[in-house]
Amino acid sequence: MTSDRKGEGAPGQAGPEPVPTPEPNGSGSVPGQAGPTPVLRLEAVRKTFGRTVVLRDVDLEVAPHTVTALIGASGSGKSTLLRCANLLEEVDDGAIFLDGEEITDPRVDPDAVRRRIGVVFQAYNLFPHMTVLDNITLAPRRVHGEPRARAEERARELLERLGLGGKAGEYPDRLSGGQQQRVAIVRALAGRPRLLLLDEITAALDPELVGEVLGVVRDLKEEGMTMVLATHEMGFARDVADQVCFLDGGVVLERGTAAEVFGDPREERTRRFLRRLVEAGRL
Amino acid sequence: MTARSAGDTAPASGATAHEDHYVPSARRLERERFRRTRARRATAVAALSTLVTGVVLFLAVVNSPGWPRTRETFFSAHYAREALPKVLDGLWLNLRLLVICGAAVLILGMLIAVARTLRGPVFFPLRALATAYTDFFRGLPLVICLLMVVFGIPALRLQGVTTDPVLLGGTALVLTYSAYVAEVFRAGIESVHPSQRAAARSLGLNGRQTLRFVVLPQAVRRVVPPLLNDLVSLQKDTGLVSIAGAVDAVYAAQIVASKSFNYTPYVVAGLIFVALTIPSTRFTDWVTARMDRRRAQGGIV
Numbered sequence: 104m105t106s107d108r109k110g111e112g113a114p115g116q117a118g119p120e121p122v123p124t125p126e127p128n129g130s131g132s133v134p135g136q137a138g139p140t141p142v143l144r145l146e147a148v149r150k151t152f153g154r155t156v157v158l159r160d161v162d163l164e165v166a167p168h169t170v171t172a173l174i175g176a177s178g179s180g181k182s183t184l185l186r187c188a189n190l191l192e193e194v195d196d197g198a199i200f201l202d203g204e205e206i207t208d209p210r211v212d213p214d215a216v217r218r219r220i221g222v223v224f225q226a227y228n229l230f231p232h233m234t235v236l237d238n239i240t241l242a243p244r245r246v247h248g249e250p251r252a253r254a255e256e257r258a259r260e261l262l263e264r265l266g267l268g269g270k271a272g273e274y275p276d277r278l279s280g281g282q283q284q285r286v287a288i289v290r291a292l293a294g295r296p297r298l299l300l301l302d303e304i305t306a307a308l309d310p311e312l313v314g315e316v317l318g319v320v321r322d323l324k325e326e327g328m329t330m331v332l333a334t335h336e337m338g339f340a341r342d343v344a345d346q347v348c349f350l351d352g353g354v355v356l357e358r359g360t361a362a363e364v365f366g367d368p369r370e371e372r373t374r375r376f377l378r379r380l381v382e383a384g385r386l
Numbered sequence: 387m388t389a390r391s392a393g394d395t396a397p398a399s400g401a402t403a404h405e406d407h408y409v410p411s412a413r414r415l416e417r418e419r420f421r422r423t424r425a426r427r428a429t430a431v432a433a434l435s436t437l438v439t440g441v442v443l444f445l446a447v448v449n450s451p452g453w454p455r456t457r458e459t460f461f462s463a464h465y466a467r468e469a470l471p472k473v474l475d476g477l478w479l480n481l482r483l484l485v486i487c488g489a490a491v492l493i494l495g496m497l498i499a500v501a502r503t504l505r506g507p508v509f510f511p512l513r514a515l516a517t518a519y520t521d522f523f524r525g526l527p528l529v530i531c532l533l534m535v536v537f538g539i540p541a542l543r544l545q546g547v548t549t550d551p552v553l554l555g556g557t558a559l560v561l562t563y564s565a566y567v568a569e570v571f572r573a574g575i576e577s578v579h580p581s582q583r584a585a586a587r588s589l590g591l592n593g594r595q596t597l598r599f600v601v602l603p604q605a606v607r608r609v610v611p612p613l614l615n616d617l618v619s620l621q622k623d624t625g626l627v628s629i630a631g632a633v634d635a636v637y638a639a640q641i642v643a644s645k646s647f648n649y650t651p652y653v654v655a656g657l658i659f660v661a662l663t664i665p666s667t668r669f670t671d672w673v674t675a676r677m678d679r680r681r682a683q684g685g686i687v
C-alpha cells in the first residue's frame with residue numbers, strides 16, 4: 104500500500120508489547136531444535152464434529168515474523184485450524200501453544216489469549232452499527248483500556264497507512280468489499296496482536312479488489328508481522344509464505360517452503376490438487 | 387468456509403471417526419478430569435448460594451413483626467381448600483378465552499401488519515386505517531377498552547348483537563392485543579433485508595408471493611419470542627373480563643375472599659396463573675434456543 108514507513112516497526116511491534124514473550128517452559132520448547140520459541144505451535148491437535156474428524160493429529164510450528172499459508176480444498180480443515188488457534192473451537196485432543204504457553208489448557212482464560220491474536224474473517228464481520236473508527240477503537244478502548252484519544256489517533260494512523268484515511272467516519276455498509284476488508288485488518292491490528300490469523304480474507308472479494316487487500320498483507324509481512332493465512336490464492340501464497348502447509352482430510356499432508364510444496368510436491372494428492380488449480384487457471 | 391461446512395464436506399479420504407483407531411491422550415483425559423471437577427465445584431457453589439439466599443429470605447419474612455397475622459390472612463390452608471375448586475372452575479373460562487382470543491389476535495394482528503406494509507396508492511385507505519387502528523388501540527388502556535366494549539355496546543341496544551360479557555370481554559382483549567401483535571409482526575416484516583425482496587421479485591414472484599413465500603416466513607420466525615411474550619401477557623389479562631361480571635378464576639377468588647375477609651383465595655388464583663405461565667415461558671425458551679442452534683455457526687463463543 105503506502106511505501107513510506109514512519110521508521111517504526113510492524114503494527115504488532117509498535118509500542119509496548121501487551122504480553123512479553125515468555126521463556127519457553129518445559130512443554131513449550133521443542134527438543135532438538137534451535138531458534139526462537141515459535142509464536143504458534145500445534146501439537147497433535149485433533150478436532151471432531153460429531154463423527155467427522157476435521158483435524159487429525161495436526162502438528163504445526165509458526166516462527167516469529169514468518170508467514171504460514173494453509174492451502175487445501177474446501178473442507179480440508181483450514182478454517183477449523185484457525186478457529187481452534189483462536190479458541191473459537193475447543194480442540195478434542197492435543198495442544199496449542201502461543202509463545203510457548205499452552206492455551207488449550209482449560210485453566211487458561213480464553214479472552215486473555217484472544218487479546219493477543221488478531222483475526223480477519225472471510226466475510227469481514229465488521230459491526231454494521233458502528234463507524235469505521237468505532238469498529239477499530241472498540242477493543243483498544245473496552246478491552247485494552249486505552250483512552251479514546253489515543254485509540255483514535257492510532258486508528259487514524261493505521262487507516263492512513265492502509266489508504267483509508269478519509270473513511271474513519273463512514274459506516275461499513277457504505278464501503279466496497281476491499282475497503283471493508285482493509286478496515287477489518289486495521290481492526291485486528293489495533294489490539295497490537297502477536298499473531299494475525301487470516302481466514303480466506305479475499306474469498307468474498309471481486310478479483311480487482313483482491314490486489315489491494317493482498318498488498319496490505321505483503322506490507323505487514325515486511326513489517327515483521329507473524330501471520331497464518333488460509334487461502335485459495337495460490338500465486339499469493341507462493342510469493343508471500345515462508346511456509347506452506349497442504350491440508351487434506353484434516354491432516355497436514357505436506358509442509359515446506361513455498362518452492363518445495365509448489366515446485367516439487369512429494370505427495371500425489373498435493374500434485375493432483377495443484378494440477379486442478381492450474382487447470383482452473385488459478386495458479 | 388464455516389466450521390460446520392468443514393465437517394459436512396469432508397473429502398473422500400475417509401475422515402470419519404469410526405474407522406480410525408483414535409485413543410484419547412493422557413492430556414485429554416487430564417483436561418476432562420479438570421473440567422468435570424470444575425463443573426462439580428460450580429454446581430456445589432450454586433447449590434450453597436441458593437440455600438443461603440433461601441434461608442435468609444425465609445428468616446426475613448418469618449421474623450417480620452406482622453408475619454403471624456399475614457400468614458393467617460394470606461396463607462390459610464382452610465380458605466385455600468375452600469377456594470381451590472371454585473378458582474379452578476373459573477380458570478376454565480380463562481383457558482377458553484386464551485385459546486380463542488389468542489388465535490383471533492394472531493390472525494387479526496397479521497392482517498393489520500400486512501395492511502400496513504402494503505405499497506402503492508390504491509392501498510392508502512387500508513394503510514391509513516391499519517395505522518390508525520394500531521395507534522388507537524395500543525394507546526388505549528385495556529381496562530378502559532373493556533369497559534367501553536362491555537358496557538357501551540349493550541347500551542346501544544342493537545338488534546342481534548350479543549350482550550354476553552364473556553364474548554364482549556373477549557372482543558375487547560382481541561382489539562387491544564391485535565394492535566400489539568400487529569406491531570410485532572410489522573417489526574419482523576421490516577427486519578427482513580431488502581435484498582431478500584429484491585431477489586424474490588427478480589425471480590418473477592409478485593408482491594403477494596414475495597410476502598407469502600419469502601418475507602413472512604423469515605419475519606414470523608424472527609418474532610416468535612416477542613409473540614409468545616404477548617400471548618403469556620394475554621393469558622394473564624383474560625382475568626380482566628371479570629370486571630364485566632363473568633366469573634373467571636380471579637372473580638371466583640374475589641367472591642370467596644369478600645365473604646370471609648381472607649385473602650388466601652387471591653394467592654391461590656395467583657399461583658395457578660404463575661403455574662400456567664411457566665410452561666409457556668419454558669416453551670418460548672425452547673423455541674428460541676432451537677432456532678439459535680439451527681442458525682448458529684458453531685463454536686464456543
